[in-house]
Amino acid sequence: MRKIYRLSFFLPFYLMLLSGTDGFCQTWEVFDRNFNLEKKISAGNIYLLGNSLRINVWKNDLSFLDPEYRPFISVDSASLYQYLEPWIIIENNGQYGAFHEYGEQVLTPVYDEISTFYTHLLAKKGQEYFIYDRGKRTTTSIGTFAHARLAKNGQVIARLADGSYALPLSPHPDTRFQSLADPGPDAIISQESTGFGLINREGEYILDPIIDEIDHLEGNYYFGKNEKEYLLINALSTDADIRYNSFHRISIEEGVMVEYIHGKLRRIMKNDGILLDILGMDSVRKINDHYNVHFKDATTGLLSSQGKWEVRPTEAASLLLPGNEGLYGAKMGERFGYVDAAGNRVIDSKYDQVEPFSEGLAAVKSGSKWGYINSSNEWSTPQVYERAGRFTSHGVAIVKEDSSTHLIDPSGNKLLPVSADRISRTQDGYYLLEKEGLLGIAKPGGQLISLPQFEEIRREGMDRILIRKGTNYGVMRENGDYVLPLYYSRILFDEENDTILAESMQIEIEPAEKLEGRKARKKKNKGA
Numbered sequence: 280m281r282k283i284y285r286l287s288f289f290l291p292f293y294l295m296l297l298s299g300t301d302g303f304c305q306t307w308e309v310f311d312r313n314f315n316l317e318k319k320i321s322a323g324n325i326y327l328l329g330n331s332l333r334i335n336v337w338k339n340d341l342s343f344l345d346p347e348y349r350p351f352i353s354v355d356s357a358s359l360y361q362y363l364e365p366w367i368i369i370e371n372n373g374q375y376g377a378f379h380e381y382g383e384q385v386l387t388p389v390y391d392e393i394s395t396f397y398t399h400l401l402a403k404k405g406q407e408y409f410i411y412d413r414g415k416r417t418t419t420s421i422g423t424f425a426h427a428r429l430a431k432n433g434q435v436i437a438r439l440a441d442g443s444y445a446l447p448l449s450p451h452p453d454t455r456f457q458s459l460a461d462p463g464p465d466a467i468i469s470q471e472s473t474g475f476g477l478i479n480r481e482g483e484y485i486l487d488p489i490i491d492e493i494d495h496l497e498g499n500y501y502f503g504k505n506e507k508e509y510l511l512i513n514a515l516s517t518d519a520d521i522r523y524n525s526f527h528r529i530s531i532e533e534g535v536m537v538e539y540i541h542g543k544l545r546r547i548m549k550n551d552g553i554l555l556d557i558l559g560m561d562s563v564r565k566i567n568d569h570y571n572v573h574f575k576d577a578t579t580g581l582l583s584s585q586g587k588w589e590v591r592p593t594e595a596a597s598l599l600l601p602g603n604e605g606l607y608g609a610k611m612g613e614r615f616g617y618v619d620a621a622g623n624r625v626i627d628s629k630y631d632q633v634e635p636f637s638e639g640l641a642a643v644k645s646g647s648k649w650g651y652i653n654s655s656n657e658w659s660t661p662q663v664y665e666r667a668g669r670f671t672s673h674g675v676a677i678v679k680e681d682s683s684t685h686l687i688d689p690s691g692n693k694l695l696p697v698s699a700d701r702i703s704r705t706q707d708g709y710y711l712l713e714k715e716g717l718l719g720i721a722k723p724g725g726q727l728i729s730l731p732q733f734e735e736i737r738r739e740g741m742d743r744i745l746i747r748k749g750t751n752y753g754v755m756r757e758n759g760d761y762v763l764p765l766y767y768s769r770i771l772f773d774e775e776n777d778t779i780l781a782e783s784m785q786i787e788i789e790p791a792e793k794l795e796g797r798k799a800r801k802k803k804n805k806g807a
Contacts, residue, residue, distance in 0.1 A: 305768070309348065310779040314754070314762045317778070320348045325782075328362040331775045332380045341369060343382045346776055352382045366395045377402075377411070385411050386418065396433045403427070410435065410448065421447040430461040432480040449482025462495035466514035477501065477514050486512065486519035494531075500550035502529070502536070509538075511551055522551035535563045535570065547572070547582070554586045569601045580622075581607060593622025601635065606654060608633040617641075626656045634667070638674060640689055642667035649678070651689070660691030675725045677702050677710075686710060686725045694725035709738060720744060728757055739772045754779070 305322035323337030325344070333344035341357040342350035354369065357376070361368040365380040369388055376388030377400055386393065390402040390409075400411040402418075408427045411418045421427075427437040427447075436459045437445045444456040446467075458470040459478075467478040469488055476488030492504040493512075503510040511523040528539045529548060538546040538553075547555040547563055547570060555572070564571040569589070570582040580592035581599035590599050590607050595618055600608035602617075606625060609618040616628035617636075632644040640651045640659050650662030651670075666679040675686050675694065683698035699712040699719075708723035712731050719731035720738075728744070729736070735747035743762075744755045752770045754763040763770065769782040 306783055307348070308767075308781045308783060310763075310781065312777050312779075314779065325769075325771060325780060326359060326362075327771050327773055327780075328367070329364050329380060332362075332367075333773070334359055334367070343378075348780075354378075354384070357388065363395045365397070366400060368393050368395070375402075379413070385413075385416075394429050396429050398433065401427065401429050401435060408435070408437070408447075421452075430459075430467055431464050432461065432467065434461075434467060434478070434480065434482055436461065436467070446478070446482050449478070451482070463497075463499055463501070463514060465499050465516060466501070466519075468493050468495070468501075474505075475503075477512070477519050479514070479516055481516075485514060485517065496536075496550050498550075502531070511548070513551060523548075523553070532563075534565045537563060547586075549584075549586070554584075555582060564598075567601055571599055573597075588620075590618060590620055591622050593618065595622055595624050600633070603635040603637060604639070604654070606636050606641070608635065615643075625654075626652075634669060637669040638672065638689070640670050642669070642676075651676075651691075659689055660687065671704075671708070671723065673708070673724045675710075675723070677704065686721065688725070695721060695727055697730060699731060705738070707738060711736065722757065729755065729759055740774075743772070745770060745772075752781075 307320045307322070307325060309317045309320060311317055323335040326334045326336070328334060333348065335342045335344055335350065336359055339356050339358070341354045341359060343352040345351050357369040357371050359367070360370040360375060367378040367380060369376050369378065371388035374388045375390045375393045376384065377386040377393055378384050386400060386402055390404050392403040394401045398413045402409045402411065406423045408421050408424060409418055410421050421435065422437065424437040425440050427435055430436050434446050435448045437447050439445060444459045445452060445454065446459070456469050456471055460468045462468065465480060466485065469476045469478050471488040474488050475490045475493040476484050477486035477493070479485045490503045490505045494502045496502050499514045501512040501514060503512055507526055509525050509527070509529040510521055513520040513522050525538060530537060536548040537544055538548055544560045544562070545556065545558070546553050559574045559576065560572060561575045562573045564573070568584040572580045572582050572592070574592055578592035578594050579596055579599055580588055581590035581601070583589050589602070596609035596611050598610035599618070602608060605619060606617045608615055609628070611624065611628035614628040615630045615633045616624065617626040617633065619625050630643040630645055634642040636654065639653055642649050643652055645662065648662045649664040649667035651659040651667065653659055664678040664680050665682070668677040670676045670689060674689055678685055678687050684700065684702045685698055686694040686702065688694060695712070697714070699714045701713040703711050705711060710721040710725070712719035712721060714731040717731040718733050718736040719729045720736055721727050733746045733748055735745070737745045739745050742757050744757065746753050746755050746765065748765050750768060751765040752767045753761055753765040754770060756762055763781060767781040767783055771780040773780060
């Protein structure tokens with residue numbers, strides 16, 4: 280078993296030898312999941328792309344590697360330019376080619392530009408464009424255009440010299456359009472002299488070009504108007520599903536889609552139909568994914584994105600905020616407090632700002648300072664913070680006090696031995712600590728793993744933390760111990776192989792006859 284700690288002891292001596300040596304080379308060390316050294320492999324710049332693709336670039340050549348890191352396909356005079364699954368774009372003297380991730384070369388490096396889609400590639404050479412079809416395994420010229428690009432649905436949108444547009448991959452490549460746009464993933468909005476329409480992935484119309492207006496809402500949903508008829512459309516692969524149509528006015532006002540009946544606000548709309556149909560509305564305001572619905576009788580309710588009342592319309596509040604744990608921030612008069620789902624006042628309006636409850640506590644602000652209260656309106660922490668975040672399920676919150684950032688528990692006790700300039704919570708619940716440009720890390724419960732001392736730090740799985748100082752990389756355990764020292768120039772985690780690759784610099788040993796010849800030359804020069 281390799282004993283890593285010995286290497287850290289001899290590292291300064293090793294670097295001294297290295298600096299005094301004329302030649303050195305790169306070597307990759309391969310470790311198993313327990314960081315036992317398995318083998319060493321040849322030099323090069325290894326890249327792990329996707330789950331199982333391994334590439335080595337060395338001395339202007341590119342090689343595909345098998346799971347044992349042995350080359351099985353090599354390309355001379357090529358460098359890795361881009362990887363967009365499943366396509367690998369290579370560069371050779373300013374020209375571009377492409378491989379499939381399985382190692383099959385599909386375009387030789389003779390093109391000025393290459394763009395990718397899942398099933399095909401668009402390549403440009405001069406003003407001529409070519410398409411490679413993965414299913415047919417063919418490369419075909421599709422014409423000469425002022426410009427062409429791949430649409431989100433895989434069609435090619437081409438602009439001609441006269442300013443018109445075409446779809447050269449569609450069944451009707453000679454059709455000319457005034458405009459083509461692809462704001463959504465599956466459909467293209469077309470404009471012809473007869474109006475707007477929608478075109479699917481196969482290049483066929485799913486909504487004929489007779490509509491006066493079409494706007495993209497989100498995803499596959501569109502909002503259309505045809506004379507006096509309003510349409511909500513779901514653009515499917517085979518047809519355009521008209522989910523809702525009305526001869527009453529539908530408009531989008533401050534991000535909220537509403538319908539008026541006989542000139543009066545009557546419905547709040549969603550992408551595919553009615554979200555709320557109720558009499559007496561005066562106005563609607565969107566807050567995140569919720570709606571403040573204001574009524575003419577001076578009541579206000581909080582509506583969810585599913586059309587359910589989270590707070591029933593109440594006279595108590597003029598503004599309601601999305602909440603948690605059965606309590607909702609509410610503006611009552613000039614200040615904020617909290618109400619319950621029935622709209623009853625629970626906490627008086629005595630704060631300038633309020634945040635949702637989390638783990639039984641909510642951050643509230645009076646004047647310039649924040650503190651935390653419980654659901655009985657009792658202080659859990661002092662009101663001393665310049666900023667205050669929500670408590671997590673581990674009972675930890677991020678706060679800023681006296682221009683420094685801390686982690687605290689529900690009583691306001693600081694959990695770290697030092698402050699930071701900035702603390703951010705990662706997707707996996709850990710905390711990155713930044714101080715004077717250096718990084719540290721803490722566990723989800725606020726326990727310190729490392730003080731800010733690294734220029735790069737990143738969790739790479741359970742009990743694996745990649746660290747960097749200067750140009751040297753290492754790996755640290757969550758107890759702060761080094762499992763790989765700060766010695767390597769690169770470290771890669773091959774999840775598919777369940778191995779770790781670490782690139783080191785090795786002294787290049789000269790052959791004996793070359794070394795003797797050098798000694799003889801030095802002796803001769805000294806005698807002269």
